[in-house]
Amino acid sequence: RGSLSASRALHHQLLDNVLHLPLQHFETNPVGQIINRFTKDLLIVDLRFHYYLRTWLNCTLDVIGTILVITYASPLFIVVVIPLGYFYFTIQRYYIASSRQIRRLAGASHSPVISHFSETLVGRSTIRAFGHQERFIRKNNDVVYENLVYFYNNVISNRWLSVRLEFLGNLMVFFAALFVVLAGDTVSSSTVGLSISYALNIIQSLNFWVRKACEIETNAVSIERVYEYAKMDKEHGKLQSLSENFLFQVGIVGRTGAGKSTLTNCLFRVLEGSEGKIIIDGIDISTIGLHDLRGNLNIIPQDPVLFSGTLQSNLDPLGKHTDLELWEVLELCDLKDFVQSLPRKLLHEISEGGENLSAGQRQLVSLARVLLRKTKILVLDEATASVDMETDNLVQSTIKREFYNCTILTIAHRLHTVMDSERVLVLDSGRILEYDTPHNLLQQKGAFSEMVAEAGI
Template sequence: MSCTVQWLGIRIEFIGNCIVLFAALFAVTGKENLNPGLVGLSVSYALQVTMSLNWMVRMTSDLENNIVAVERVKEYSETQTEAAWEVEDKKPHADWPMKGNVEFHDYSVRYREGLDLVLKNLTLSVKGGEKIGIVGRTGAGKSSMTLCLFRLLEAAEGEISIDGVKISEIGLHDLRSKLTIIPQEPVLFSGTLRMNLDPFEKYTDEEVWKALEYSHLHKFVSNQPAKLEMECSEGGENLSVGQRQLVCLARALLRKTTILILDEATAAIDLETDDLIQSTIRTQFEDCTVFTIAHRLNTIMDYTRVLVLDKGQIAEFDTPASLISQRGLFYGMAKDAGLVQ
C-alpha cells in the first residue's frame, strides 16, 4: 500500500511540475505585450495543480469505492435466495433417515444458469451402511456431488432421494441437520473448544469427552489447564492442522448422523493422523452410509464400492477388487499410486 501511494505521488508531482514548467516557458517565449498580471496568475494557478490532482485522484477513488458498494447491494438484491428453511407440510419424520439409502435419479446440475453441466445424468443407488469412495481427476465433479446432497447446488434435472424422501421437497434445515460433513479445510470459530464441538449445547460433558477419546484428542485436551474451556483463536490458529481436523471428527462423532460425507478430509494432514481418522470412521460409523472423496486411494481400498467420475459422468462403479480386475480408470489411478503392479 505504501509503495503504491509513493508511486502515485511521484507521478502526480512530476505532472504538476511539468505544467508549471510549461506555463513559465510560454510566459517567457510569449508575445512582448503579454500582461504581467496574466503571467503571474497563470503561474500561481499552475503551482496549485499538484494539490488539485491529488484531490481529484482521491475523489475518483472514493467515487469508485462507493459505486462498487452500490453494485454489490444491487447484485445481492437480484441474487436468487435459497429454498425455504422449513416446509411444514413436507417435514420428514424426526428419525429420518433411518437406513441411509441414497439414490440419484438421472441427476444433472450446473453452478448457475448459462454454464455447462458439471454432473450429467447420474443414476446410482447406495444402500444404507455402504462405504462409497468417490475418485476422479480434477474437475470430474467429486465435490459437486457432495454439494448436491446438501442442496448447495440445486438440480438442473433429476432428483436425489434419501430413504425414499425427495430432498428437493423438504426444507433446507430438515435436510442439512441430518447430514454430517468433515470438510477438507477444517472450520473452527473463536471461542472455547466445547463451543466448537457443541455450539448448540445439546450434549453432556461426558458425551463430549467420549467423542474426544474416539477422535484421539482426549490426552491433548486433558493436558490443557482449561480443559474443555480452552480458548480457540480465530480459525483455530493455536492448533495444528491435524488437531483441527480431529476436532471436526469429534464434532461429527457427537452428531452421529446416518450419512457422513468426507470431502478430502485427510488431504492436508500427515499419514499418521490420516490412519487415526480412518480407523475411527471404520469403527464408530460402521452402520452409517459414508461418502468419501479420496485423496489417498489406500484409504478406500476396503470400501464397499468405488465410484469413478469422469467429466461429470459415472465412468465406473463397483467394488475395488472388481474395478482393478477390469483394468480401467481406477486401475490406472491405483497403479499411479503404487497400489498395484
Template sequence: MHKKKFVFLTHTYCNSVSTGIFVFLAVLIKAVGARDASKILHQNFLINIMKSPMKFFDTTPLGRLVNRFAKDVDIIDITIPATVHMWLHCLLHVISTVLVISISTPYFLLIIVPLLILYYFIQRFYVATSRQLKRLESISRSPIYSHFGETITGASTIRAFGQQQRFISESENKVDENQVSYYPSITSNRWLAIRLEFLGNLIVFFASLFAVLGRDNLSPGIVGLSISYALNVTQTLNWMVRMTCELETNIVAVERVKEYADTPTEAEWIVENNRPPKDWPTSGVVEFSDYKVRYREGLDLVLKGINCKVKSGEKIGIVGRTGAGKSSLTLALFRIIESAEGSISIDGINIAEIGLHDLRSKLTIIPQDPVLFSGSLRMNLDPFEEVTDDALWQALDHAHLKTFVNSLPTKLDHECSEGGENLSVGQRQLLCLARALLRKSKILILDEATAAIDLETDDLIQATIRTEFEDCTVLTIAHRLNTILDYTRIMVLDAGCVKEFDNPQELLKDESSLFYSMAKSAGLV
C-alpha cells in the same frame, strides 16, 4: 407601517412553519424511514446474502461484498439522513426568504422564475454527471478491499517469497484507479459551485435593483430587510442545490444495496406442506437417478447422469482423479448446488421436494477445510446447547482430543480465534469429527477429512468412524486409498460419470480397472 408589520409577520410565520414542517418530517423520517425502510432494506440485504446460492459467491469478489456492507451501508445510515436533514432545512429557509423578498419588492417575482429554471438545468446537468462518477468511484473501490484482504490473508506467503513491494505497488495502483474517478467528482463539484455563486449573486443584484427602483414606495426598513435576506439566501440556496445533488448522488448506495437485497436465493428453508418424518432418515438408503448437475447456468455439467443406489449401512469410498466430480457429489447431497436433471432420494424421499433445513439438519459432513468460529470450544462443538458436558467429553475422547483439551487452562471454555487460527489444522479437523459424533446422523459424508492429519492419527480416526458409525451410511471421498480398502464398495468417478462401482477386492482383481491403476500408483499392489 402596515406593510412592515405584514412582512415581519410573514417572516415569523414562514420560519415557524418551516421549523414545524422540518420537525414533523424529521420525526416522520426517523419513525418510519429509519426504523422501517432502512431496517427492512438492511435486513433483506443481509438475509439475501446469507441465503444466496454458492454460485453467487463463486462469481462475486469478496471486496465487492465488503464495500456494500461497509461504505454503502454507512452512506445509507449516516450520510443520507444528514443530507436530507440539511436539504429540508435549506428548502424551507429558501421558501420563507423568497416570500419575504417577494412581498417586500413584488417585482422580484418577475426574475425569480427564470433564475429557478436556470438552477434546475444546472442541477440536472450536474446530477447526471456526478451520479455516474459516483458509480465509477464505488466500483473502483471494491478491488481495493479485495486486494487488501488477500494481502493480509497471504502475508506470510508474500514475505516468504519477498514480494512485499509488488503487492504494495498493486495496492497503490488500485488506489490511483479509484482516485481517477474521485478527482473528477470533486472537479464537477467545483464547477457547480461557480455557477451557483453566479446565480446567487444575480438574486442579490436584482433584489437590490428592484429595491432602488421602488425606493419612492418603500421605506428604508423594508429595503434593508429585502437586501439582507437576499444576501443570506445566496448561501442557503447554493447549499440546497448542493444537498439535492448530494442526495441524488448518494442514492447510488441505496441502488447498490437494493441490488443485492433482491438477488435470487436458495430454495425454501422449510416447506411446511412437505416435511419429512422427524426420525427421517431411518435406514440411510441413498439413490441417484440419472442425476446431472452444473455449478451455474452456462457451464458444462460436472455430473453427467449418475445412476447408483447406496444401501443402508454401507460404507462407500468415492475415488477419482482431480475434476472427476467427487466433491460435486457431496455438494449435491446437501443441495449446495441444485440438480440440472434427475433426482436424489433418501429413504424414498426426493430431497429436492423438502426444505433445506429438513435436509441439511439430518446429514453430517466432515469437510476438507475444517470450519471453526470465534468463540469457545463448547460453542463450536454444540452451538445450540443440546448436549451435556459429559457427552462433549465423550465425543472429544473418541476424536482423540480429550488429552489436549484437558491440558488447556479453561478446557471447554478455551477461546478459538477467528477461523480457529490458534489451533493446528489437524486439531481443527478432529474438532469437526467430534462435532459429527455429537450429531449422530444416519448419513455421514467425509470430504477428504483426514488429508491434513498424520497417518497414525488417520488410523485412529478411521477406527473411530468404523466403531461409532457402524450402523450409519458413510460416503467417503478418499485421500488415501488404504483407508477405504475394507469399505463395502468403491465408486470410481471419471469426468462426472460412474465408471466402476463394486467391492474393492473385486476391482483389484481386474488389472484393467481404473481403481487397480490408482492402487498401483499409490503402491498398494
C-alpha cells in the same frame, strides 16, 4: 423517527436475507460487498439521508420566502426568476446524472478495499512465509488508488457545480439590485436594503438547496444497494422428515476437476441442480427444507472450520451436549490427553481458524464434532488429504468403528482409503466412468486400475 424506523426495517430485512442466501453466493462474491452494505451504506441511511432531506426542505422554504420578499420589493424580478430557475434545474439535472454514477462506482470500488484487507489479515502468516509482502502491498495500493480515483472525480464534479451555482447566484443579486435602482424613488430605502440583503443571502441558500437535492439523489444509491441485497432470493424448501435405511460405504475417486467436490456441494444443496434429481430413501432432496436435509447429513471437510472461542463452543456450538459426552468423543478421537493437559481444558481459547492448533488436531476436533451429532449419512471430503499418515490412520479407524452402521461417502485422493469400501465410484469431468466393488474394478483394467497402478498400491 420515521427515517430511523425505515432504517431499522431495512437493516432487519437485509440481515435476514443475507443469513438465508444460498452458500454459493458466498463462494462467488467477495465478503467486502456484504460488509460495505452493513457499514457505509447503512451509515448513510441511518445518519445522513434524513439530515439531507430535512435540510433540503428547510432550504426550499427559505428560498421561496426570499424570492417572495424580493418580488414584493421589485415585481419585475419575477421575470428573471423563471429563466434563472430553469438554469438552476438544468445544471442540477446535468450534475446528478454523472454524480449518481460516480457515487455508485465509488461504492463498488470500496468493496475490494475491504475484501483485500480482510483476506490479507487472515492469510498474513502464509504471506510472510512465502515472502509475498510486496505483492500484497502493491495490490492494496492498486485497489485504494482505484477507490481514490472515483473519490477525486466526485470532488471535481462538486467544484464544477460550485462555480456554476455561484455564477447564477451572482446574476440573481445583480438583477435584484438593478431593478431596485430602476425603480428609483418609488421604493423606500428600507425596502431597498431588505431586498438587497435578502438577495445576498439567497446565493448561499440556493447553493445549499441544489446541493442537498443532489445529495438526496446520489445518496439514494446506498438505499438501492441495501435493497438489492434485501431482495435477493433466499434458500427455500418444504418441511418434511428425512429417514435413511440403507447401508453403504462408497469411495468416490477421480482426478482433479473430475467433479468430486461438486457432487458434495449438490448433496448439501450448496449448488442447486439445474436438471436431474438426488434422491435419498425415495425423497427428492430439492423438495425438503435445508434444515431437515443438512440436519441428517454430516461432513468432515478437507479444511476443517474452527471459530474463535472456546474448544467447548467449537465442539458443541448449540450447547446440546453435556461435558461428559464431550469428553467421551475426545477420547474416541485420541484428543482427551491433549485437552486435559491444557490449563483451561474444555474452556481453552481457540483462535480464528484454529491457528493455535496443528492441522491434525483441527481435523480431529472436526471428527469429534461429527461424532457428537452422529447421523446416518457421513461425507468425508478428502478429510485426511492435509494430515500425516498417523492422523489419517486414526481418523479412518475411528470412522470404521463408530460409523459401521452408517452410509459413508469417501471422497479421496489417497486411494488406499477407499480400497476397503463396498463400492467405488470413478468420476471424470462430471460423468460416472465406473461403479463397482474395488476388486471388480481392478479386474476390469479400467480407469480405477490405472490410478491404483500410478499410486503404486
